[in-house]
Amino acid sequence: MAGVIAAAMLLLALLIGSMMIGSTTITPGTVWDALFNPSANIDHFAIRDFRLPRTFVGLSVGIALGLSGALIQALTRNSLADPGILGVHAGASFAVTVAVGMLGVRGIESYMWFAFAGALLVTLMVLALGSTRQGQSPVVMVLAGVCIGAVLGGFREALQLGNPDAFDAMRSWNAGSILGRPLDVLWPILPFFAAGIILAFAVSGPLNAMALGDDLAQSHGVKLTRARVLSVIAITLLAGGATAIAGPIGFVGLMVPHVARWIVGPDQRWIFAYSALLAPSLLLASDILGRVVMRPGEMPVGIITAFVGAPVLIALARRRRVSGL
Amino acid sequence: MTDGRIVSPRRMPLGHSRVLGRFDGRTALVCAVVTVVITILAVLALMTGSYQLAPGQVISALAGGETGIVHEIVVEWRLPRVVAAVVFGAALGVSGAIFQSMLRNPLADPGLIGFSDGSYTGALVVLLFIDGTYLQLAGGALLGGVGTAVLVYLIAFRRGIQGFRLIVVGIGVSAMLASTNTWLILKADLDQAMSASAWNAGSLNGISWEQVLGGGVSIVLLLAVALMLSRPMRQMELGDDVAMSHGVRVGQIRLGLILVGVALTATVTAASGPIAFISLVAPQIGRRLARTAGITLPPAAFVGALLCLSADYVAQHVAPNPLPVGIITVMLGGGYLGWLLFTEARRRL
Numbered sequence: 001m002a003g004v005i006a007a008a009m010l011l012l013a014l015l016i017g018s019m020m021i022g023s024t025t026i027t028p029g030t031v032w033d034a035l036f037n038p039s040a041n042i043d044h045f046a047i048r049d050f051r052l053p054r055t056f057v058g059l060s061v062g063i064a065l066g067l068s069g070a071l072i073q074a075l076t077r078n079s080l081a082d083p084g085i086l087g088v089h090a091g092a093s094f095a096v097t098v099a100v101g102m103l104g105v106r107g108i109e110s111y112m113w114f115a116f117a118g119a120l121l122v123t124l125m126v127l128a129l130g131s132t133r134q135g136q137s138p139v140v141m142v143l144a145g146v147c148i149g150a151v152l153g154g155f156r157e158a159l160q161l162g163n164p165d166a167f168d169a170m171r172s173w174n175a176g177s178i179l180g181r182p183l184d185v186l187w188p189i190l191p192f193f194a195a196g197i198i199l200a201f202a203v204s205g206p207l208n209a210m211a212l213g214d215d216l217a218q219s220h221g222v223k224l225t226r227a228r229v230l231s232v233i234a235i236t237l238l239a240g241g242a243t244a245i246a247g248p249i250g251f252v253g254l255m256v257p258h259v260a261r262w263i264v265g266p267d268q269r270w271i272f273a274y275s276a277l278l279a280p281s282l283l284l285a286s287d288i289l290g291r292v293v294m295r296p297g298e299m300p301v302g303i304i305t306a307f308v309g310a311p312v313l314i315a316l317a318r319r320r321r322v323s324g325l
Numbered sequence: 326m327t328d329g330r331i332v333s334p335r336r337m338p339l340g341h342s343r344v345l346g347r348f349d350g351r352t353a354l355v356c357a358v359v360t361v362v363i364t365i366l367a368v369l370a371l372m373t374g375s376y377q378l379a380p381g382q383v384i385s386a387l388a389g390g391e392t393g394i395v396h397e398i399v400v401e402w403r404l405p406r407v408v409a410a411v412v413f414g415a416a417l418g419v420s421g422a423i424f425q426s427m428l429r430n431p432l433a434d435p436g437l438i439g440f441s442d443g444s445y446t447g448a449l450v451v452l453l454f455i456d457g458t459y460l461q462l463a464g465g466a467l468l469g470g471v472g473t474a475v476l477v478y479l480i481a482f483r484r485g486i487q488g489f490r491l492i493v494v495g496i497g498v499s500a501m502l503a504s505t506n507t508w509l510i511l512k513a514d515l516d517q518a519m520s521a522s523a524w525n526a527g528s529l530n531g532i533s534w535e536q537v538l539g540g541g542v543s544i545v546l547l548l549a550v551a552l553m554l555s556r557p558m559r560q561m562e563l564g565d566d567v568a569m570s571h572g573v574r575v576g577q578i579r580l581g582l583i584l585v586g587v588a589l590t591a592t593v594t595a596a597s598g599p600i601a602f603i604s605l606v607a608p609q610i611g612r613r614l615a616r617t618a619g620i621t622l623p624p625a626a627f628v629g630a631l632l633c634l635s636a637d638y639v640a641q642h643v644a645p646n647p648l649p650v651g652i653i654t655v656m657l658g659g660g661y662l663g664w665l666l667f668t669e670a671r672r673r674l
Contacts, residue, residue: 085496128666139489143432144662146496147605150436151662154601154655161522161652168515175507250500299508306504310497317493318483 003263007277011059014284018055019047021288023296026051057178057186058287058301059280061242062252064193066279067200067272068238069253070260072123074207074268075231076130078138079258079316083119083239084250086145087152091122092243093174094152101159101166109188112244116192119240122148123232176249176302178287189241196237197276203230204268211266249302251309252279258316282308352615352624359614359627363411366634370410371403373642405537406529410634410650412537413529413596414603416544416589418611418629419551419622421604423586426558426620427579428488431665434604435474435590438495438583441601442502443473444594445525449509452521462524463595470594473498474587478580485576527600527651529637540596544589548626551585555622558582562619600651602658603632609661632657 019031026034026043034044035052065083072081072088083089095118099105105114125148130141156174160167206227209217214224242249260274283301286308290299371383376398378386385391386399424433435441447469451457457465481487481494510518557578561568565575593600610632611624636653644653 080493084500125662125666129662139492140430140432142496143430143437143492146437147432147658147662150601151655151658154652154658157522157526158648158652158655161519161526161649164515164519167519167522171507171510171518175504175511250504300511303504303508306500310501313497313500314480314494317481317490317497 004273004277007274007281011277011281011284014281014288015055015059017288018058018284019051022046022051022291053181053183053186054178054287055284056183057181057245058284060186060190060193061178061246061249062280062283063276064196064238064242065249065252065283066256066275067197068235068242069279070257070268070272070275071200071203071207071231071235071238072253073257074204074211074271075228075235076127076138076141077211078130078141080138080142080254080313082251082254083235084248085142085149085254085313086126087122087147087149088119088126088145088235088239089243089248089250090149090152090156091118091120092116092240093248094118094156096173096244097156097159097166097170101163101170108185108244112189112192112241115244116236116240119243120232120236122152123235123239127232172300173247175300176247176305177300178246178283179298179300181245185245189245192237192241196234196241199230199234200238200272201269203227203234204272207231207268208266211268247302249283249305251305251313252282255309255312256282258312352617352621355611355614356623356627359624359631363627363631363634366631366638367407367411370407370634370638370641371399373638374398374403401534405534406532406637407634408541409529409532409537409597410637411630412541412544413593413600414607414630414633415548415626416593416629417600417603417633418607418625418627419548420586420589421606421629422608422611422620422622422625423551423554423558423582423589424604425608426562427582427586428492429562430488431609432605433492434602435586436499436601436604437492438477438587439473439498439502440470440587440590440594441599442499442506444470444591444599445506445521446502446509447472448524448598449506449513449521452524453509453513453517466598467591467595470591471587473502474583478583523649524598525651526649527594527598527654528640528649529597530647530649532597536596540592543592547585547589547592550581551589551622554578554581554585559619559621598649598651600633600636600654602654602661603629603636606657606661607632 016028016031020026020028024046026047030043031047033039034041034047038044038048068083072083072086073079092115095114096111099111099114105111126141126145129144130137160170206217206222209220209222210224210227218224256275256279257271259278260271263274264270283305286304287301290301290304293299368380368383372378372380378395378399382391382395383399386395391399421434424435424437425431444466447465447467448462450469451462451465455461477491477495477498480498481491483490510521513521557568557573560571560573561575561578569575590604607629608620608625611628612620614628615621615624617624632654633650636657637650640648640650640653
């Protein structure tokens, strides 16, 4: 319990930090005034119009990324699973590119459906390709995800090549960023996030049982198909929604559940709880870092998370004792 | 051993020798048929264009019997592109076959160990910061791709190389490079970014004899090395322990295979930009046509050549406006995945 409180404090500190730190540093007192006692002060504008939405978007997208990662790792029993690596983000971003670039869809309440559909399709494809008769193979699943991601990325580039305007509009979105997303972009997705979060915690118990193996889980009264379908729906809502808002942001969903597992052990309910607290912390910390490293310019948060996350992935691979494939 | 005869491990076949012999016959037949198809398609490609030619004109131009415009069109303009498609396709097919055999997985290709993202990074740096010539672009791509592959190999090396670790390290390093590429594209102005993206799609447009010959010679040499490594490669498919007990020096052979596989793809990438997914698809089609148990190199080479040539033909002449060949091969990759899904689903029913 102390751990949860510590994680919550960390998140709170980063939420405040995200309000304070940027091209100009704003004191905590001014942040407080801007939120609860606003005036025509320029710092108050900066906070209310830019940093508050950005922080709130970071918080929600972070929770969604962390939970979708924890879910996909639990569902596939694969410690290398991540919505980015398995191509789910690529599916969502390909679908959004088609919608925005080719079909002329505007407004997130329209193109979010494409993101959900893309995420769902890729999740199902990866699960199908990654399952062999002996059960799911982590390596095959990862390869299938990478492959699907590469094909969809290629299609996306092809679409963009034929359409310079779409290329221009999509290239910043494709980097993965929580910058310049007004709250209007977030509201339509929030109900889906809420549903995804509730579903995630609802299936955490059955997923615990499924970690022991399908047969044992069934004998404990777990309805396997229902648990799997609900997990896939939750992954779709969370990963698809996060991509629709922020573009593909990788590795948050990979790293955070691992950290959570180090803290609390194998109980999925606690892993999910910690992931929901630590993932937004990681995302906000990366975002703050992205504002600081290249002042006065900014580095999109998706690039920071890749540079933080990829070494973690490599360390995991080097640590793990696996003989051959 | 008592009679003093030592069976050389290198001579030990994978299965029963008669079985292998039958496979070899089938493989030879497949390669011959594919060659005929390639020849027909090549003549067709030499005929087609804004200036249409008859088959007779093409053949006599190739034999040196034509002068003037027909000779110019066939030998100077269209032939280098056709030769490039065939040679590059073969290189890509073999490169993919090496990686799929080594990692024992039908979804592996050199891109997995970071080659494609690394070469794009190299090309982007040349395009955006040096504003380099074509040759510098090729050099940058080569340096980036090979450098990345070496880096991935070194990071994954820990008392030997394991396929699993190689794949995961490759994914990690690729992810960092891919986000660097996204960042570079984001910083560039739209024209530069578009032209970089077009390079990354892979195209045989405007390829000249110098490029074809330069790439072709090194590809032929590399293919010869690959053929030499193919027997220990097949033995390693049975597992490192089995291969070692047959006298294969697993570590060295694996390093050699990675080097050859990457060098083949690197040569193609330097000349034409990355042509995606041929390395993924060709070995699998080749294997199924030849009905071999594992991946073998010759069918992969011939099928790769055929795929690349037909993809380029489609990109040039069938598509409503000429496209980079890489875009057609991406669709090939998509089709392959779809097919894989379909057969997986059917197998489980």
